[in-house]
Amino acid sequence: MKSHKISITVGPESIRVAPDPLIMTTDDDVQWEGVNARRFSIAFDGDGPFQSRELDHATANSRQRPRSRGRFKYTVISEDTPSLRLDPVIIVEDPPTGTAG
Numbered sequence: 001m002k003s004h005k006i007s008i009t010v011g012p013e014s015i016r017v018a019p020d021p022l023i024m025t026t027d028d029d030v031q032w033e034g035v036n037a038r039r040f041s042i043a044f045d046g047d048g049p050f051q052s053r054e055l056d057h058a059t060a061n062s063r064q065r066p067r068s069r070g071r072f073k074y075t076v077i078s079e080d081t082p083s084l085r086l087d088p089v090i091i092v093e094d095p096p097t098g099t100a101g
Helices: none
Strands: 003-010 013-017 024-025 029-034 042-046 070-078 089-093
Touching: 003 024, 013 070, 029 042, 042 089
Parallel strands: 003 029, 024 089
Antiparallel strands: 003 013, 042 070, 070 089
16 A cells, blocks of 8 residues: 655646646555645546545545546636646556465
């Protein structure tokens, strides 16, 4: 299991996300981490890979483990300026299988 962090920088006129896309497995967890004091929320298109389709700032900052596989587009939304948005991607794959030797 890996723990991933997605760095979110919300500026007055732009949002930056790194890494984009994030590739993870169903055994991993992820959390979004704000680089500055500007708050954001996360909303997935359709059913997202996590328990909730929408994650408020506090929830996004806590570890989330995916419940399904696939390619998921989500939107990072600035709380100060809700019209300021960015659409990155998370790809959730099956965990690797080990072979005994």
